Amino acid sequence: MSHLDIDLDFQRQERIGLPEIIYGAGKLPEQLVEIARLHEERGLNLLVTRCLPEQVAGLDGIYEPVSRTFRMIRTLPDPLPGRVAFVYGGSSDLPVVRESLITLEFLGGTATECGDCGVAGLHRLLAHRKTLDGCQVVICFAGFECALPSVVGGLFPQPVIAVPTSVGYGVSEGGRAALHAALSSCASGVTVMNIDNGCGAAAAAARILRQLNGTSHAVVAG
DSSP states (O other), rough: TTTOOOOTTHHHHHSSSOOEEEEEETHHHHHHHHHHHHHHTTOEEEEEEEEOOOTTTOOSEEEEEETTTTEESSOOOOOOOOOOEEEESSSGGHHHHHHHHHHHHHTOOEEEOOOOOOOHHHHHHHHHHHHTTTSSSSEEEEOOOOOHHHHHHHHSSSEEEEEEESSSSSGGGGGHHHHHHHHTSTEEEEEEEETTOOHHHHHHHHHHHHGGGGGOOOOOOO
């Protein structure tokens, strides 16, 4: 099989209500050119995550260096109901936060950012209480000991999606300590994504928001 023999899942939107998002890490530039061509001929939007500028050079779209995402937008997505709060510990989490935010917007969602809310200064989180009360889902990003999702999960009733980030010294082990802490959370019902998986968190939030107006898609057995 040639490396340009690409079989994309264009039925995913119809099947589950979410389009295929392309994971760019490790892909050759010519593969992404072909992927972009296949989307263009169908008039579809395209989002590539975890890509470098040289992988998408020459493609007609928007590259965002902080999140390492590339977008080609032809039509505005159908808006999702409700609003998602993005709560994160500090600016070191921003690459993952931005990936998640761009993914949510690509899927039609609307977000509110609440940054610098690390538990070392808990008053900063509490200052956003009114804003958070107006959101239907909370995505919570934190590295180090990842205490923030437990605090948010103990204060607010909305679905909370924890994203442990690979931020922290030594024994943080590239986010493993944060992941284990999030999985061990004593706050009931906190959902935990994999380390740095901002894209997956946005997709999970979109699935939740779709339930607000009954637009969920049933899985069709093949």
